[in-house]
Amino acid sequence: xxxxxxxxxxxxxxxxxxxxxxxxxxxxxxxxxxxxxxxxxxxxxxxxxxxxxxxxxxxxxxxxxxxxxxxxxxxxxxxxxxxxxxxxxxxxxxxxxxxxxxxxxxxxxxxxxxxxxxxxxxxxxxxxxxxxxxxxxxxxxxxxxxxxxxxxxxxxxxxxxxxxxxxxxxxxxxxxxxxxxxxxxxxxxxxxxxxxxxxxxxxxxxxxxxxxxxxxxxxxxxxxxxxxxxxxxxxxxxxxxxxxxxxxxxxxxxxxxxxxxxxxxxxxxxxxxxxxxxxxxxxxxxxxxxxxxxxxxxxxxxxxxxxxxxxxxxxxxxxxxx
Numbered sequence: 001x002x003x004x005x006x007x008x009x010x011x012x013x014x015x016x017x018x019x020x021x022x023x024x025x026x027x028x029x030x031x032x033x034x035x036x037x038x039x040x041x042x043x044x045x046x047x048x049x050x051x052x053x054x055x056x057x058x059x060x061x062x063x064x065x066x067x068x069x070x071x072x073x074x075x076x077x078x079x080x081x082x083x084x085x086x087x088x089x090x091x092x093x094x095x096x097x098x099x100x101x102x103x104x105x106x107x108x109x110x111x112x113x114x115x116x117x118x119x120x121x122x123x124x125x126x127x128x129x130x131x132x133x134x135x136x137x138x139x140x141x142x143x144x145x146x147x148x149x150x151x152x153x154x155x156x157x158x159x160x161x162x163x164x165x166x167x168x169x170x171x172x173x174x175x176x177x178x179x180x181x182x183x184x185x186x187x188x189x190x191x192x193x194x195x196x197x198x199x200x201x202x203x204x205x206x207x208x209x210x211x212x213x214x215x216x217x218x219x220x221x222x223x224x225x226x227x228x229x230x231x232x233x234x235x236x237x238x239x240x241x242x243x244x245x246x247x248x249x250x251x252x253x254x255x256x257x258x259x260x261x262x263x264x265x266x267x268x269x270x271x272x273x274x275x276x277x278x279x280x281x282x283x284x285x286x287x288x289x290x291x292x293x294x295x296x297x298x299x300x301x302x303x304x305x306x307x308x309x310x311x312x313x314x315x316x317x318x319x320x321x322x
Contacts, residue, residue, distance in 0.1 A: 015267060018224055022264075022271050022279070031166055031252075031282035032140065033220045035114040042216040044088055049212065051204045055091065057314035058160055058192055061307045062094040069190075070098050072305065072318065073156050076186045078105040080151050083158040084141050086110030089121045091160060093128070100129045107133040107153070111144040141175065148182050155187040162194035162314070165285035169295070172285070176299035176319075183321045189301065193287045195313035199245045206250055206284065207241040214239035217252050217281055229265035236260060240278075248286035254279040292317060 014033065021028045035043070047055040062069070073079060081099075083092055089110060099106060108125070112118050118136040125134050137147050148155060157179060164172050179189055206213055217239045221232040238255040256273035263270055292315070296303050301319040308315045 014223075015228065018228060018264070019267050019269065023269070026278060026280060028280040029220050031220075032113050033223055034216055034281075035112075035117065036219070036223055037116045038222070039216060039219045040088075040114055040117045040120075042212060042219060045212050046208075046216060047090070049208055049210070051208050053201065053205060053312040054162060054192075054194055054314065057194075057309035057312050058091050058316065059094070060309050060311075061314070061316050062091055065307050066094055066098045069095060069307075070102060070104065073099075073106075073188070074104055076154055079154040079156050080107050080109055081156050081158065082109040082111065082144075082148055082151070083160070084111050084144055085159070085161065085163045086112045086121055087114075087117055087161070089125070092158065093125075096125065096129055096132055100131050103131075106156075107135055109135050109137060109147075109151075111137045111139065111141075111147070113138070113140055142178075145178055145182060148179075155183065157183075157187070157189045159189070159191040160316075162192045162284070164191060165194060165287075166283060167285070168283065169285070169291070173295055173298045176295055176301060180300045180321055185321055187321065188304075189319040191317055191319065193292055193315045193317060194284070195315060196245065196248050196286045196288050197313045199243050201312070202243045202250055202286065203241055206243075206252065207239070211239075213241075213252075217254060220281060221254065224264065228267060231263050233260070237279075243286075248288070248291070250284040250286065251280065252282040252284075254281055287315075 017030055017033070021030070046052050086092065096108060110118060110121055115138050118138055122134055122136050125132055137144060139147070148157065164175070167175055183189065218234045218237060221234055221237065224230045225232050236257050238257055240253045240255050241250065243250045256275065256277045259275050260273050261270055262273070293303065296319055300322050302322050303317050304320055305318040306315050
């Protein structure tokens, strides 16, 4: 059976990527579209799960090293703290509170694809840390790079949560290279890397028994239903997680349980699925020191400091421009 294609004339990025991903072979959708109001809440629930170790690891690192990190960031005076993929800012608030308590001269620039997440973060900071100057920016990481380029203050760029792992190695190298090109010698990049570990620990983090991660993965289909007037039956798709300990790649899929046809009215598109056909939705890359150093070298960066959570093998690395 063949998918019924039409000529897509819409300029919406969401529509373009849904059209391209679902008419491609194998099918794929971007994980950035997990995030709407419902998706934001599901991800907050995921971060609170005991099996999702990444949040606790980074929380531990920031809490244990907040004074040293403050000294590092304030070495050259005032700066813009630019956070890519800020989300709810729970971990970042450890540093924000420390900076506020010490009257550090800085502006916080949270960047996220979700307006809902940014509004919640902005409101919570105004309430909890009213002294902090906040300038939210809504957009993708790559759109954010243009905003970074327009800033005149010294830049501290945060990229937490091992979000770099959502990119293949070549994409990550290109992304870090673009950041490097926008950095001045005194700027810093502070980035989280989840490291290779027991494969079962990784699978448990992305495939919880409660089904929260499954609902999060399927939320991309729910968004297509709502925003593009489609008729995906979410119950007919299985959340499936695989991890390759050799490459360090954890990948998420949605698997069609049956032969089915889906109609997407906004795209005038019919999509067919064979039984057990997949939609690839996310990669969560895991690293070792060799890969981190390779990415830095290829990007024109030098690692100057690393903070590590030993319990689960997680690192926050600080890079400067070579």
